[in-house]
Amino acid sequence: MRSITSRDNPAVKRLHGLATSARDRRSVGQTLLDGAHLVRAALDADWPLRELVVSDQGLAREEVAALVRRCEKLAQLHLTDALFAHVSPVDTPSGVLAVIDLPESAPLEVFDDSLLVLDGVQDAGNLGTILRTAAAAGLRDVLLTAGCAQAWSPRVLRAGMGGHFCLRIHEQVEVAQVLKNYAGQILATGLGAGARIVYDCDLRGPVAWLFGAEGRGLSAEVAALARGMVVIPMPGAVESLNVGAAAAICLFEQVRQRRTSGPA
Amino acid sequence: MRSITSRDNPAVKRLHGLATSARDRRSVGQTLLDGAHLVRAALDADWPLRELVVSDQGLAREEVAALVRRCEKLAQLHLTDALFAHVSPVDTPSGVLAVIDLPESAPLEVFDDSLLVLDGVQDAGNLGTILRTAAAAGLRDVLLTAGCAQAWSPRVLRAGMGGHFCLRIHEQVEVAQVLKNYAGQILATGLGAGARIVYDCDLRGPVAWLFGAEGRGLSAEVAALARGMVVIPMPGAVESLNVGAAAAICLFEQVRQRRTSGPA
Structure with missing residues (x-):
């Protein structure tokens, strides 16, 4: 797991952009899942994750530590709590984020169900x-x-x-x-x-x-x-x-x- | 209708407190209804209003002007758009607010309905x-x-x-x-x-x-x-x-x- 402590790190700037700017999300083609529930739901659905991001406070929680173990093959970033708060899309940072690709719109077809x-x-x-x-x-x-x-x-x-x-x-x-x-x-x-x-x-x-x-x-x-x-x-x-x-x-x-x- | 143009006016400070602070609302015993729909709903329910507050942009809209006419016996304050935005509890100011008393909790009784x-x-x-x-x-x-x-x-x-x-x-x-x-x-x-x-x-x-x-x-x-x-x-x-x-x-x-x- 890579640890980052500087706000000037390009990874921090990239994550901050994904959290706050629809335009950044479109140009990078990625978005953020915030919180353990959402990351777990993505894993349960076999949704491909790009990167896991955790904070100190997050790591101290068992449900986040379990996600870190479950995603051991994935790129992982560790941020200080202050940096994590900076890149978190919510006011009360959850301590864990995942980066995913923005999915392409599913192809339109002739729908026959509700x-x-x-x-x-x-x-x-x-x-x-x-x-x-x-x-x-x-x-x-x-x-x-x-x-x-x-x-x-x-x-x-x-x-x-x-x-x-x-x-x-x-x-x-x-x-x-x-x-x-x-x-x-x-x-x-x-x-x-x-x-x-x-x-x-x-x-x-x-x-x-x-x-x-x-x-x-x-x-x-x-x-x-x-x-x-x-x-x-x-x-x-x-x-x-x-x-x-x-x-x-x-x-x-x-x-x-x-x-x-x-x-x- | 009284017009206010200074942020230092005590009425502006009072409204800003009601918009932003639960403690202020409790100590003053009042709260704010934001937007024409809510003010109209209160009037339709014969809910007692204390004061109507409008902005320039609000006054230019017919539904707000109608509320001003409907509340002609009420204390009315007119704020510049900038001041109104300062006292508005929402990001996109609606142009009309009403001040009401915080109601006392209804008395508890033996309930027999749902x-x-x-x-x-x-x-x-x-x-x-x-x-x-x-x-x-x-x-x-x-x-x-x-x-x-x-x-x-x-x-x-x-x-x-x-x-x-x-x-x-x-x-x-x-x-x-x-x-x-x-x-x-x-x-x-x-x-x-x-x-x-x-x-x-x-x-x-x-x-x-x-x-x-x-x-x-x-x-x-x-x-x-x-x-x-x-x-x-x-x-x-x-x-x-x-x-x-x-x-x-x-x-x-x-x-x-x-x-x-x-x-x-």
Whole structure:
């Protein structure tokens, strides 16, 4: 394991760039996994790591030491706590980072199973949480429009809690083109004419779920692709949900319906 | 409307303290609502406002100008954009703030309807999102343990999107004491012995839902109060959900079950 104690070391500058700059991540073609949970999730999914980075405080924790042993064939960097804090993408440094390559967008194909379309979701926490929910619900493909946050930024990865490694994430997608020949339902949430209560819809077959940004909702272009509107009944006085909560309710209503019988 | 142009003005210092310091909020006994949506939600709920604060950029927007007209009997402060940014609790100032009194915790009583218990939820975004979800689901009472974030901080209020004004939020609650004589089910999520799939549980009667912090889960003390464990089935390779997503799924499964019939 190589130890670094100077802030002027090129490795420190490189890691700091990956932590703080979307442009650096794109030009280097790499990103950072922050924290033992995320690094472990990547290893469990056989995701290729480039480099492991640990701090003194990290090394003192058994879960980080276990990762160091597990990654013994990997390039390893050891930073002082102060340097680690400098390159950490979070306020409370976790003591362990891994460098991975930014994956290329998975190839687009003709989709025939359920999938999730996110349009203009810019909040990193929301985006990561929804990816985590989609992975837990057993979805395979997530399509992001150009207006979404960078799916592989450290903050989105952190909120995703490993969900990234179980999904095919397609970024900068022209959704209209991709869904043109989609054979299943294409559903958006909202109160449009003909909206049906989500619990009354048959969701056992394939569904392309469309969710838009907090506040603004779907862009007109993506909204036009919906072949049906669903509404989540809200008995309370508050009449809207966070997009992550709405997605969780819809995707797991589909999980519920699919438990008892196969696709319609 | 009073205009302020100097950062040394005591009103600016007071607002900056409310925006940035939990201690200031407690000692002054006030907090800030940030953004037109939240101020409108408070007005719609007849929540008493103390003061309206607007910026030049805010005043130029019709939704803020409408709030100024609607609050004509209220003390109003006008700040330059630079000063407003200084007192705004968010990075992208919204152009309108309202000052409200920190509400006293609602009195504890013998609860007989469904309610939500949050134990040690410290992330402001998660806490606010869950309050919004609870309000949308029609819950009335939310009990927070001492380990939770301050429910009325500007960041939690912002994520709550008005949910606060439809709930009775009880902070620093000794949950064991309060739930001692609760007549309904007391359910925690998790994989403990005897856990049942949430979709197979009869949730039509009153339920006290227990949710813990991301990662750590429930404290031993609160976990011991559960009279049943429920599990959300996850077909995917990721086996955990964000606490806000889990709460949304459980609370809206109860909404779904209650739609078709009254309490069991």
